Amino acid sequence: MDNGQAGPRDPAPARLGPFHLSAGTTRGNAATLLFGTFSTIGLVTFLSFVNPYLFHVLGIPVDEQGALSGLLVSLSEITVVLLGAGVGAWSDRIGRRPVLIVGLGIMAFGFAVYPLAPSVGWLVALRLVYAIGMAAAIVMLSTSIAEYVAERSRGRWMGAVGVCNGLGVVVTATVLAKLPLVFASSGFSEVMALRLSFWVLTLAALLLAWLMHSGLRAPAPAGRRGRENPLRLTLRGVAIGRANPRVALGYLTAFAARSDLTVITTFLSLWIVQAGIASGMSVSAATARAGMVFGISQSVGLLWSFGMGLLLDRLPRMAGVALAFAAAAAGYLALGLVDDALGSAMIIAVIVAGLGEASAVVSAGTLIGQEAPAEDRGAVLGTFTLAGSSGQILLTVAGGQLFDAVGPHAPFVLMGCVNLLVFAAAFAAWRREVRDRARAAIVEGT
Missing domain, CATH: 1.20.1250.20 (MFS general substrate transporter like domains)
Structure with a gap:
């Protein structure tokens, strides 16, 4: 009572x-x-x-x-x-x-x-x-x-x-x-x-x-909490991507953006250490040099992340994503043009790459966070993560083969081309949305 x-x-x-x-x-x-x-x-x-x-x-x-x-x-x-x-x-x-x-x-x-x-x-x-x-x-x-x-x-x-x-x-x-x-x-x-x-x-x-x-x-106290089958979640996430082109583009951004960081972490240090040893540096000094150059790239990217976030809030979403991946493509292609891994051109290139990498990561997360439907958020985010992991696996293996067969610049050219493809898809989506809005405005006006 x-x-x-x-x-x-x-x-x-x-x-x-x-x-x-x-x-x-x-x-x-x-x-x-x-x-x-x-x-x-x-x-x-x-x-x-x-x-x-x-x-x-x-x-x-x-x-x-x-x-x-x-x-x-x-x-x-x-x-x-x-x-x-x-x-x-x-x-x-x-x-x-x-x-x-x-x-x-x-x-x-x-x-x-x-x-x-x-x-x-x-x-x-x-x-x-x-x-x-x-x-x-x-x-x-x-x-x-x-x-x-x-x-x-x-x-x-x-x-x-x-x-x-x-x-x-x-x-x-x-x-x-x-x-x-x-x-x-x-x-x-x-x-x-x-x-x-x-x-x-x-x-x-x-x-x-x-x-x-x-x-x-x-x-928490022992007990079984519901966890849906991962394969079923992924299949549902794929189906949502097929029905919603913006979600599908989000998966494509994950494929590229997560690979951007992995490729630069893996192959930039290898390139600089190899170049340092070849120039007479000790392996310890060459590793420290690689850390300094990589640190510049990531520091610039960290600072720019806030600016990119503000920019994405002010631009149409697809235009912002296209801009971000254009910057990423420019950064990685700039690395691919560097001749001397120990020269000043490398510093300039990693600054541009850091800006591009941060832009891609921030825009990818922003896009999928906006487009994932509340009732299927787990399925979409899980597929988004799987797309990113797939990119890391495929592009690091391909980058490693290219590094040995073509040259140390090749993995960065590869990533530049991948980012260009994402840019093209985002730009096309933006232009399509602009045309659709213009047609809708004409219809309403009549």
């Missing part, structure tokens, strides 16, 4: 600055998650970035390094795609936090043993072990990012996540890439300098796992 006394009220959802958080999420949980996003992207980027150093230590011929780089990156992405659904289902049963911690632990193990690889075969095998941990960590971070914020703050929250990702990449390029040079300058051999650098990352991954355990939300 009601005794007239009000029962205890649930506490109001917390806020972290401008972000309204979801029920049960504290400010500490959200801040920890943002730090985890920043740190994990740095760990992931580091491994691809220092591969050229490891190739040098293993004595892998220069004309085979491009293909091997592409293979290692594509294998990691394939692992993420294959394990994503299973990792998600596992986390539905035991919680996000335990799965994330397991993933970080496997990554730490991968960092510990990867520089000990005695051959290419071992390198590939150990990369797959690391990729299992990376898949668990990335999927759990992505899931938690979606769950920790209230709907009314989702846009600003995703912007903050994007900034954390960008900062993580910049820190990797400007700080972590210099670790081998720091150890080599202290008197260690090239081999030991590389191993010590990886072991620093091992400790960092373990420390991050402890921080995530301490700061993220505790696992």
Whole structure:
């Protein structure tokens, strides 16, 4: 019977600055998650970035390094795609936090043993072990990012996540890439300098796992939550893309935009390290130089992301997407025209590429976020992610083959052409919409 006394009220959802958080999420949980996003992207980027150093230590011929780089990156992405659904289902049963911690632990193990690889075969095998941990960590971070914020703050929250990702990449390029040079300058051999650098990352991954355990939300009570079949979701996402050309264009932007960052991370460092060694630099100094150049590109892109977002809000959506991918095409084709990887022309080219890369990533996310129908958002976003992963797998493999067979500029020319295709599709869509509006205005006028 009601005794007239009000029962205890649930506490109001917390806020972290401008972000309204979801029920049960504290400010500490959200801040920890943002730090985890920043740190994990740095760990992931580091491994691809220092591969050229490891190739040098293993004595892998220069004309085979491009293909091997592409293979290692594509294998990691394939692992993420294959394990994503299973990792998600596992986390539905035991919680996000335990799965994330397991993933970080496997990554730490991968960092510990990867520089000990005695051959290419071992390198590939150990990369797959690391990729299992990376898949668990990335999927759990992505899931938690979606769950920790209230709907009314989702846009600003995703912007903050994007900034954390960008900062993580910049820190990797400007700080972590210099670790081998720091150890080599202290008197260690090239081999030991590389191993010590990886072991620093091992400790960092373990420390991050402890921080995530301490700061993220505790696992929910055990139980099975509904998770739709990934194949069924993807087929529905494809069907929506066939019915809505703007969604289909969104998938095409993902195919190109996610590959932009992967290609520049993988092959820019390889190009500069090879050129540095050929000019007489030590492999440690060449890796540091690659980090500096890559850091310039990503810093420019990070700063420009805000400007591109404002521009997209002021332009017709298709015109904004076309402009973004025109900039991306210009940036990557500019890299393809560079003759001297250590010269000043490279700095100018990576600045343009950084602007273009950021423009493509921001416009792709903006387009699909606008066009994904609320009732099928999961299917559309899942297909969008799959399209991006497919681009990374196919274009890094192709880029690696071109790097060895044609030259170090070739992967960037490839990406320039891919971005040009997206530009052409977006421009055609924009022109079609302009014509349709003009015809509708004429009809209304009569």
